[in-house]
Amino acid sequence: AQSVTQLDSHVSVSEGTPVLLRCNYSSSYSPSLFWYVQHPNKGLQLLLKYTSAATLVKGINGFEAEFKKSETSFHLTKPSAHMSDAAEYFCVVSDIRNTGNQFYFGTGTSLTVIP
Amino acid sequence: DTEVTQTPKHLVMGMTNKKSLKCEQHMGHRAMYWYKQKAKKPPELMFVYSYEKLSINESVPSRFSPECPNSSLLNLHLHALQPEDSALYLCASSHILGQVAEQYFGPGTRLTVT
Numbered sequence: 540a541q542s543v544t545q546l547d548s549h550v551s552v553s554e555g556t557p558v559l560l561r562c563n564y565s566s567s568y569s570p571s572l573f574w575y576v577q578h579p580n581k582g583l584q585l586l587l588k589y590t591s592a593a594t595l596v597k598g599i600n601g602f603e604a605e606f607k608k609s610e611t612s613f614h615l616t617k618p619s620a621h622m623s624d625a626a627e628y629f630c631v632v633s634d635i636r637n638t639g640n641q642f643y644f645g646t647g648t649s650l651t652v653i654p
Numbered sequence: 655d656t657e658v659t660q661t662p663k664h665l666v667m668g669m670t671n672k673k674s675l676k677c678e679q680h681m682g683h684r685a686m687y688w689y690k691q692k693a694k695k696p697p698e699l700m701f702v703y704s705y706e707k708l709s710i711n712e713s714v715p716s717r718f719s720p721e722c723p724n725s726s727l728l729n730l731h732l733h734a735l736q737p738e739d740s741a742l743y744l745c746a747s748s749h750i751l752g753q754v755a756e757q758y759f760g761p762g763t764r765l766t767v768t
Contacts, residue, residue: 571755571756573756573757575759580742580762580764581761581762582658582660582744582759582760582761582762583697583744583746583757583759584759585756585757585758588756627694629696629697631757633755633756641702641710642699642757644696644697645696646695646696647694647695647696649694
């Protein structure tokens with residue numbers, strides 16, 4: 540069975556400082572992993588994805604994530620936070636089944652950026 | 655075009671009304687999804703369509719009725735809803751069957767049941 544744990548429900552950083560949002564997963568298969576961002580009253584936007592190629596994945600808006608199989612982690616980082624990064628972030632693991640892909644969401648991390 | 659569109663953006667309906675939500679994509683995706691999202695929570699899966707056939711129904715009450723008329727369109731028909739059904743309803747699409755696939759989400763319909 541697949542599952543995702545986002546270790547922090549809320550993270551607060553100052554503008555210009557690094558961001559770290561933590562995600563651990565459990566998967567019976569070789570997983571695909573994703574990070575999505577959701578701004579208030581908006582849909583979810585894909586930030587980046589891991590699909591068993593490079594373990595360090597670069598995404599949009601300066602975000603990166605590193606897949607660490609030994610630690611079953613897929614933490615999201617950004618070197619310097621911007622005010623526009625304030626949003627809800629979801630880590631998602633995918634399980635390919637013959638009925639279609641099934642996606643498992645973490646509970647989300649709310650990122651606050653302090654000016 | 656990597657866009658999923660949803661209409662309407664906002665919907666207010668009474669408990670006796672019948673309304674429909676619409677979702678459209680033109681990315682050639684053959685999997686389409688409906689999610690319900692409450693404030694400060696992750697999306698909850700409601701339905702999955704694969705090749706225009708319902709493949710997953712997550713024990714959703716019958717007052718929600720999905721329909722997939724073709725590979726680009728997904729509807730959610732609403733009837734006799736309850737106030738607790740007020741939420742953001744998100745549509746998503748993806749490739750399926752062995753392809754590495756991310757979901758693309760629409761902007762959502764904000765539903766208020768009065």
